[in-house]
Amino acid sequence: MDSVKILNVQIDNLSMQELLERLTSGVVYTPNVDHLVKLQRDSSFFKVYNDADYRVCDSKILMYVSRFLGSPIREKISGSDLFPAFYEYHKDNPDIRIFLLGAKEGVAAAAQQRINAKVGREIVVATHSPSFGFEKDEAECDRILEMIRESGATVLAVGVGAPKQELFIHKYKDQLPNVKIFLAIGATIDFEAGNVKRSPKWISEAGLEWLYRLTAEPKRLWRRYLVEDPLFFWLVLLQKLNVYTNPLRNSSSDLDRIDYGTPREALAAE
Template identity: 25%
Template sequence: MMRGDLDDACTDWRERWDCLVRKIERVQTAAQEKQLLARLGQPDGPFVLAFANAHAMNSLANSVPFFDALRSADMVLRDGSGMATLFKLLRLQPGLNLNGTDLIPQLIRQFDGRCIAFYGTQEPYLQRALQLGAREFAPNSRFVSAHGFHDTGVYTGLALLHQPALIVLGMGMPRQEEVAAALRSVLTFPCLIVCGGAIIDFLGGKTPRAPMWMRRKGLEWAFRLGMEPRRLFQRYVIGNPLFLTRALRLASLRRA
């Protein structure tokens, strides 16, 4: 099947996975990461940045609308050790782990001096995240915010009103990808729109980070599962083996 035909079809989870794997931009060196940050810091129009992790791949296997929203992002980066395993099984270099939790604070620094919007989570964590952002990352910026439970039109209206140069969405999948696509469809000014997952919760102190040694070994998911076993049981205990099974299946089909 030709790539154009694949992009039009994508009716099977294997086709959707294959399509997204090809879309993910892999960064191999620290120098390339620095160049990427500089490029993202100067968007020439509305630009959506998303991240693909094992949970995202499982989700798009079951949801064509989520796949369409994620595929419509202007850039997708690899997030997590599960995705590194997938790329290795496909005999591709996985590149650096550019997870949003570590990358987004660096992006916020790139936008210091310009308006920044946080849309997501709830109080008091939202205000705590804003305070941390203003204190640690962008002291010269004006911050605007909204909690993560409004209708989509509220976010597009606020963005049109304040015209932030950076919008960080912290609503979780698939909601944030849907909102990101809606924002890009109506905004006309330069703006980086980031699908940030739990980033606002992390910045606001609602969700703690794993110890550094666990992050380096790709085990932050295990730490999060230990902190929230009931909420994350389906994602990790059920989802991780399912992701690996699908990854092995896709790799075997590619080698066939």
């Protein structure tokens, strides 16, 4: 499978249709600028990311950067585009049964009702909105795993923000043998519930969705977009000049030493 390397991440160079056709099992993450910045300093997030089966481009900015680096990414496949495309693609497939994990109380249930009404069947079989800091509570995580098992779901879509959602999937996926597909989908549950409006398509296509989100939630997102993420463009320039080095290049051999439940970034609210 073709891929494009941006900084220390290999991004699968697939179209949406190709991904939907190939995705019969596995873990899907959707890298964006914020993820790539986190992946410069968080060794546990880096190792978990490397273990995914699919990493597809979540950002128009990454598409522009890939062209600048000389290896164009063919299509943006954000989690909020992939998830509705996924359930529409499988609307008549009874083997696809989805569990939604994430969002605030009642939001995931609202998303379930709207999705099932659109699809015309109970494709979302159950939901759960976890408590703040749930990833640090093993007892709550055990209860969530039991809910997923009892639901009969074959797909788990987790929307609790990065890197918590990726860390959760990696840590617990082997305890969910009936789940074949794991999707990390960020704010998609809020979009599906109608709780949060997505940016207009022209804004997204122009690579300005970050600005739309910043103006909508400045208190929560100002630091991410104005302080942390600009580092990305300096690192891309270093890659273009062939002087970028992966700061975590020696980390991949230490996977078993990592405590996936409590990395510094995972404890922060997204």
